[in-house]
Amino acid sequence: xxxxxxxxxxxxLLALLLLLCLLPLVVNxxxxxxxxxxxxxxxxxxxxxxxxGYLGQLAFANAAFFGIGAYxxxxxxxxFGLSFLWATIIGAACGGLAGCLVGLPxxxxxxxxxxxxxxxxxxxxxxxxxxxxxxxFGSGGFNMPQIAVFGVPVDEQGKYYVFLAAVLIGVGATxxxxxxRFGRAFVAVRNNxxxxxxxxxxxxxxxxIAFAWSGLxxxxxxxxxxxxxxxxxxxxxxxxxxxxxxxxxxxxxxGSMAGSIIGAVLLTGMPELLRNFPGLEEIVFSLxxxxxxxxxxxxxxxxxxxxLPILRERLYRESKDA
Numbered sequence: 216x217x218x219x220x221x222x223x224x225x226x227x228l229l230a231l232l233l234l235l236c237l238l239p240l241v242v243n244x245x246x247x248x249x250x251x252x253x254x255x256x257x258x259x260x261x262x263x264x265x266x267x268g269y270l271g272q273l274a275f276a277n278a279a280f281f282g283i284g285a286y287x288x289x290x291x292x293x294x295f296g297l298s299f300l301w302a303t304i305i306g307a308a309c310g311g312l313a314g315c316l317v318g319l320p321x322x323x324x325x326x327x328x329x330x331x332x333x334x335x336x337x338x339x340x341x342x343x344x345x346x347x348x349x350x351x352f353g354s355g356g357f358n359m360p361q362i363a364v365f366g367v368p369v370d371e372q373g374k375y376y377v378f379l380a381a382v383l384i385g386v387g388a389t390x391x392x393x394x395x396r397f398g399r400a401f402v403a404v405r406n407n408x409x410x411x412x413x414x415x416x417x418x419x420x421x422x423x424i425a426f427a428w429s430g431l432x433x434x435x436x437x438x439x440x441x442x443x444x445x446x447x448x449x450x451x452x453x454x455x456x457x458x459x460x461x462x463x464x465x466x467x468x469x470g471s472m473a474g475s476i477i478g479a480v481l482l483t484g485m486p487e488l489l490r491n492f493p494g495l496e497e498i499v500f501s502l503x504x505x506x507x508x509x510x511x512x513x514x515x516x517x518x519x520x521x522x523l524p525i526l527r528e529r530l531y532r533e534s535k536d537a
Contacts, residue, residue, distance in 0.1 A: 235379060239372040247371045248443075253483045254378040255439045258385050260463045260475035262433035267461075268470035269393060270425040271405030273330045276317045277460045279337035280430040282452030284310040284437025286344065286351060289447040292360050294350075299362050303381070303438040310434015311427050318426030322419050337457060344449035356448025359441055378439050385432050390472055392428060401425050402470075462500070466507045468514025477515050 239247060263277040288306030291297045297305070320332050345354045362369050364377060392398055400421040403411040408418055441447045459482070467478020482500075489496040511518040 232383075236376075239375050244371055247375060249484065249487050251371060251375050251378055251443050253480050254375070254382050255436050255443055256463060256479035256483045257382050257476050258432055258436035258439070259460055260467060260479045261386055261389050261472065262429045262431075262436065263460050264464050264467075264469065264471070264475045265389065265393075265401070265425055265429045265432070267464055268468075268474075269398065269401040269405060270422065272321055272422070272425075273326055274317070274321065274333040274426070275330055275457050275461070276313075276333035276336050277429070277433055278452050278454075278457035279317075279333075279340045280310045280313055280433035281437040281440065281456065281460075282337075282340055282344070282449070283313045283430075284434030285441040285447050285452070286437075287434070288438035289357065289359050289441045290350065293357060299364060299442060303435065303442075306438030306441075307431050307435035310437060311431035313434070314427040314430020315423060317430070318423040321422045321426060334454075334457070337452070337454075341449050341453060344452075351449075354449060356446060359445045359447065362442045362445075374442060378443075381435060381439060385435055386472065386476075389428070389432060393472070397421065397424055405470075462504055464514075466504060466514055468516030468520075471514065471516040471520070473520075474514045474516030477519075481515070 238250060242250065259277065259281060262280065266272050266274050266277075284306035287309035288299075288302040291302045291305045292299065317333060317336055321329055324332065344351045347353070351357075362374065364373065367373075369377065393401070400411065400416045403414065403416055404418050404421050411418055411421075463478040463482050464475060465478075466482065467476070468474025481503075485499065485503075486496050489499060507514060513520075
């Protein structure tokens with residue numbers, strides 16, 4: 216007899232967690248930095264997937280949330296001398312507040328109109344970073360202070376464990392949200408807003424909650440990103456950053472937590488593998504995106520979920536017609 220599927224999934228997750236905890240013992244400083252970057256983009260992808268995949272809203276404010284989290288965390292350390300942990304909380308909270316504000320237009324518009332509005336919001340934030348020198352240090356950006364946790368300076372390995380804890384908390388909390396009545400409401404709104412209304416679901420509230428949570432998780436990622444690079448500058452949070460986020464989610468899989476992580480690991484690790492081959496990175500990236508969109512429209516996670524039951528998710532809807 217075989218054990219219950221849930222038990223197998225928990226054992227696999229525990230084994231994966233153990234391997235992740237042991238990773239810093241077997242990699243050099245450069246690979247450690249790459250691993251830290253992967254953790255940051257796992258949160259980025261999860262945050263974007265809440266709105267794009269689960270709520271079904273074509274919104275592109277993720278790079279703005281990312282930058283807001285980074286600037287809020289970094290400036291609170293520079294101007295007010297806050298500790299890294301408090302600065303990270305502030306970065307996440309500011310991202311969540313920005314998500315609430317961006318979610319308001321989603322109550323009125325949708326589709327391409329919402330996409331344009333959210334893109335404009337991102338460019339507005341970049342303009343504020345560049346032209347508000349006394350606060351944001353202008354186009355040159357600023358350096359982050361030394362990162363310390365409970366008064367103890369942390370190196371790349373230390374950052375890894377802090378980032379890993381943040382990812383576990385962020386992904387775990389998001390998973391609980393998506394499995395709750397709020398998550399089911401997100402999916403109902405995505406599938407059919409009128410049907411959701413007829414079932415008594417508050418569509419407007421669901422949209423604002425989804426955008427706020429997306430901003431919170433992405434703002435947390437931005438705060439970690441500032442600590443990772445040790446520097447914050449406005450040119451980091453432009454259109455190219457948003458395209459990177461969008462590609463991660465599309466390749467990993469819309470409406471899939473596992474897809475968010477798969478896409479983040481793949482697209483942040485691929486440039487490092489191709490670093491010694493100038494020009495090949497862009498070609499491989501483009502081919503990968505085309506192949507996935509044409510041959511695996513549900514993304515890598517959707518392709519794998521049809522073959523590996525352990526990767527199937529409660530809220531992940533497979534369509535036989537797709």
